[in-house]
Amino acid sequence: xxxxxxxxxxxxxxxxxxxxxxxxxxxxxxxxxxxxxTPMPGKEDGTVFHTQQTGFLLNGRVVRAAKVGVVKNA
Numbered sequence: 678x679x680x681x682x683x684x685x686x687x688x689x690x691x692x693x694x695x696x697x698x699x700x701x702x703x704x705x706x707x708x709x710x711x712x713x714x715t716p717m718p719g720k721e722d723g724t725v726f727h728t729q730q731t732g733f734l735l736n737g738r739v740v741r742a743a744k745v746g747v748v749k750n751a
Contacts, residue, residue: 691735691736692733692734692735692740693733693734693735694731694732694733695708695731695732695733695734695743696728696731696732696743697709697725697728697732697743697745698725698726698727698728698745699728701724701725701726702724702725703721703723703724703725704723704724704725704745704747707739708732708739708742708743709725709732709742709743709744709745709747710742710743710744710745711745711746711747712729712744712745712746713746713747714746714747714748714749715746715747715748715749716748716749716750716751717748717750718750720748720750721748722748722749722750722751723747723748723749724747724748725743725745725746725747725748726746726747726748727745727746728743728744728745728746729744729745729746730743730744731743732744
């Protein structure tokens with residue numbers, strides 16, 4: 678409950694948290710920090726499949742990049 682209220686208050690001032698693995702985003706070095714790569718048959722190369730730490734945006738600018746694991750086949 679405290680976390681939800683805090684995030685809602687911060688969102689009113691332009692700070693948003695994002696989790697790239699929920700949406701299966703492509704790796705973007707401007708938004709993500711790749712910590713590791715692993716092969717995953719059936720998934721496209723460069724797709725984020727695991728988030729170790731969520732990222733934050735302030736008015737559309739990266740405050741903290743999301744720390745992620747990326748698919749690397751081949």
